[in-house]
Amino acid sequence: MYGAWTPDQIRAAEQKLFARTPEPQVMRRAAYAVAVHTARLLDESSGSVAGRHATLLVGAGNNGGDALWAGAFLRRRGVGVTAVLLSPDKAHPAGLAALRRAGGRVVEAGGPSADTAGIGAEAADAVERADVVVDGIVGLSARGGLRPTAAELVRRVTAPVVAVDLPSGVDPLTGAVDGAAVSAEVTVTFGGHRPCHVLGAGVVHSRPVEVADIGLDDFLGDPELYLLEDAEVGACWPVPSASDDKYSQGVVGIAAGSATYPGAAVLAGGAAVQATSGMVRYAGPAADVVRAHWPEVVATGSVTDAGRVQAWAVGPGIGTGGSGREVLRHVLEAGVPVCADADSITLLAEDPTLWDARDPDAPLVLTPHAGEFARLAGEVGADRVSAVREVAARFDAVVLLKGNTTVVAAPDGRVLVNSARQSWPATAGSGDVLTGLIGALLAAGIDPWAACGFASLVHSRAALLAATGGADADAVGAPIGASALLASVPDAIRAVRAEAL
Ligand SMILES: NC(=O)C1=CN([C@@H]2O[C@H](COP(=O)(O)OP(=O)(O)OC[C@H]3O[C@@H](n4cnc5c(N)ncnc54)[C@H](O)[C@@H]3O)[C@@H](O)[C@H]2O)[C@@H](O)CC1
Numbered sequence: 366m367y368g369a370w371t372p373d374q375i376r377a378a379e380q381k382l383f384a385r386t387p388e389p390q391v392m393r394r395a396a397y398a399v400a401v402h403t404a405r406l407l408d409e410s411s412g413s414v415a416g417r418h419a420t421l422l423v424g425a426g427n428n429g430g431d432a433l434w435a436g437a438f439l440r441r442r443g444v445g446v447t448a449v450l451l452s453p454d455k456a457h458p459a460g461l462a463a464l465r466r467a468g469g470r471v472v473e474a475g476g477p478s479a480d481t482a483g484i485g486a487e488a489a490d491a492v493e494r495a496d497v498v499v500d501g502i503v504g505l506s507a508r509g510g511l512r513p514t515a516a517e518l519v520r521r522v523t524a525p526v527v528a529v530d531l532p533s534g535v536d537p538l539t540g541a542v543d544g545a546a547v548s549a550e551v552t553v554t555f556g557g558h559r560p561c562h563v564l565g566a567g568v569v570h571s572r573p574v575e576v577a578d579i580g581l582d583d584f585l586g587d588p589e590l591y592l593l594e595d596a597e598v599g600a601c602w603p604v605p606s607a608s609d610d611k612y613s614q615g616v617v618g619i620a621a622g623s624a625t626y627p628g629a630a631v632l633a634g635g636a637a638v639q640a641t642s643g644m645v646r647y648a649g650p651a652a653d654v655v656r657a658h659w660p661e662v663v664a665t666g667s668v669t670d671a672g673r674v675q676a677w678a679v680g681p682g683i684g685t686g687g688s689g690r691e692v693l694r695h696v697l698e699a700g701v702p703v704c705a706d707a708d709s710i711t712l713l714a715e716d717p718t719l720w721d722a723r724d725p726d727a728p729l730v731l732t733p734h735a736g737e738f739a740r741l742a743g744e745v746g747a748d749r750v751s752a753v754r755e756v757a758a759r760f761d762a763v764v765l766l767k768g769n770t771t772v773v774a775a776p777d778g779r780v781l782v783n784s785a786r787q788s789w790p791a792t793a794g795s796g797d798v799l800t801g802l803i804g805a806l807l808a809a810g811i812d813p814w815a816a817c818g819f820a821s822l823v824h825s826r827a828a829l830l831a832a833t834g835g836a837d838a839d840a841v842g843a844p845i846g847a848s849a850l851l852a853s854v855p856d857a858i859r860a861v862r863a864e865a866l
C-alpha cells in the first residue's frame with residue numbers, strides 16, 4: 366500500500382523537514398526532480414533535449430519557485446527556457462534570479478501588449494512554441510478553479526505538460542475540477558501522493574504521478590488515504606495450498622435474489638465461486654436457477670436451513686419487505702462476518718432495530734452506492750472520503766462507497782481508495798459481483814477492510830479486461846454487462862497474482 370497526504374499534513378511535515386534542511390535546498394531537490402522528468406518527456410515527445418524549448422507557467426508561490434528552479438536546471442541541459450509570470454511582482458525571487466543567471470528568458474503573462482484575453486504577445490508566443498510546458502501555476506495552496514489569465518494560458522497549451530506537485534486547477538484535497546485545469550502528461554510530486562492524484566477528476570488530470578524523494582518521508586506520519594497496489598493484492602489473494610480442502614478456505618453463504626429476481630443470486634454466487642476455492646453455499650428462493658448456473662454451489666431454499674458458513678454476503682435482490690428483513694436478521698445474528706449490500710442497506714436504513722440483531726463481535730461490511738449511502742446517512746457531498754470515514758465510525762462497520770473511485774473506510778478511520786480508471790463497472794449487476802467477491806474473501810479470513818480493497822481492485826480490473834478484451838488500461842473498450850465482468854474475474858486474479866511474482 367502507498368499513502369496520500371493532505372496539504373496540511375504535507376505542510377506540517379515540511380516544517381519539520383526545514384528544521385533539518387534549509388527550505389531553499391529542499392526546493393532545489395524538488396525542482397531538480399521536475400527538471401529530470403521534464404527532460405525525459407522532452408526526449409520522449411520531441412526526440413531530443415538540448416535545443417528544445419521549455420515554457421514555464423509560473424504562479425505567485427513556491428509551486429512557481431519549483432518551476433523556476435527546474436528551468437535553471439534545464440538551461441544546463443541546453444534547453445531554451447522562457448518563464449511566463451502570472452504574478453510578476455510575486456514570482457519566487459530566488460527561483461527567478463537562478464533562472465536569469467542560467468540564461469533563461471522571463472516574460473509577463475499580460476503586460477502592455479495584452480490581447481483581448483489578457484495574454485501578452487511574448488507570453489502567447491512562449492506557449493505557442495513550447496516543446497514542453499512546466500505547470501508551476503499553483504500547488505498545495507490552490508483554492509478553486511484557475512483564475513482567468515491562467516485558464517486562458519492553459520487553454521492555449523498544445524505541448525505536453527509536466528505538472529509541478531499537482532495539475533493546477535485541480536482541488537488538492539478532493540480532486541474536483543471546477544472550470545479549466547491542466548491535464549498533465551506526468552505529475553511530479555514530493556514525498557508522497559496527494560489525495561487529488563487518486564480522487565475524482567484529479568486521477569485523470571494527474572496521469573502517472575512520479576513521487577520525488579525530498580527527505581520528507583521521516584516526517585509524514587499516517588497518510589489520509591491508502592492505495593492498494595496490484596502486486597500486494599496478488600500476493601494476498603487466497604489460493605489453495607497443499608494443506609487445504611474445500612472447507613479450509615472458508616465457506617461463504619450467499620443470501621441473495623428472489624424467485625422473481627434470481628439474477629443477483631447467480632451473479633453474487635458466481636463471483637464467490639470464481640473468487641476462491643472455498644465452498645459456496647446459496648440460500649434463498651433462487652436455488653434452482655443458481656444450481657443450474659453453478660452446480661458447485663450447495664443451494665438450499667432458505668437461510669434457516671443453510672449449513673455453517675464462515676461469512677455471509679446478503680442483500681442483492683432479497684427485497685425490502687418482511688421476508689428480506691427476516692433473511693437479513695438471521696444473517697446478522699449468525700455471528701460471522703457479513704457483507705450487507707443493496708436491499709440490506711435499505712432495510713438497515715429503514716429499520717434501526719435490525720442493528721440490534723447484529724453480533725457485536727462479528728465484522729459488518731456495508732457496500733452502498735451513492736443512493737443507498739444517502740438513505741443510510743444523507744447525501745455524500747464533495748468530500749467523499751470524510752463522509753465515508755464518518756459513517757464507518759458511526760455504524761462501527763467497514764463502509765465501501767462505490768463510484769469511479771471506490772472509497773473504503775474502516776471504523777478506526779483508515780481509508781483506502783481504488784480508482785477504476787474508466788467506468789466499465791458501471792453496469793447493472795456489477796455490484797452483485799462485487800458482493801460475491803467480498804463475501805468469499807471474508808470467508809477466507811481476510812481483514813474486512815482489506816477484503817473490500819482487494820475485491821474492488823480485482824473487480825475494476827476484471828471490468829477493464831472484459832471491456833478491452835484483455836488489453837492494457839488505455840486500450841479501446843466496449844460496454845460490458847455484469848456477466849462479462851464476472852467471466853473476467855479469473856483473468857483479473859491471474860493478472861494481479863502475476864504482478865506479485
Ligand atoms: N515550502 C517548500 O519549500 C516546498 C514547497 N513545495 C512547493 O510549493 C508549493 C506550495 O507553495 P505555496 O504554498 O507557496 O502556494 P502555491 O504555489 O501552491 O500557490 C501560490 C499562490 O497561487 C494563488 N492561487 C491559489 N489558488 C489559485 C488558483 N486556483 N489559480 C491561480 N492561482 C491560485 C494563491 O495566491 C497562492 O498563494 C507546493 O505545491 C510545491 O510545489 C515543494 O517545493 C517542496 C518544498
Ligand SMILES: [K+]
Nearest residue numbers: 500503531533
Ligand atoms: K502545479
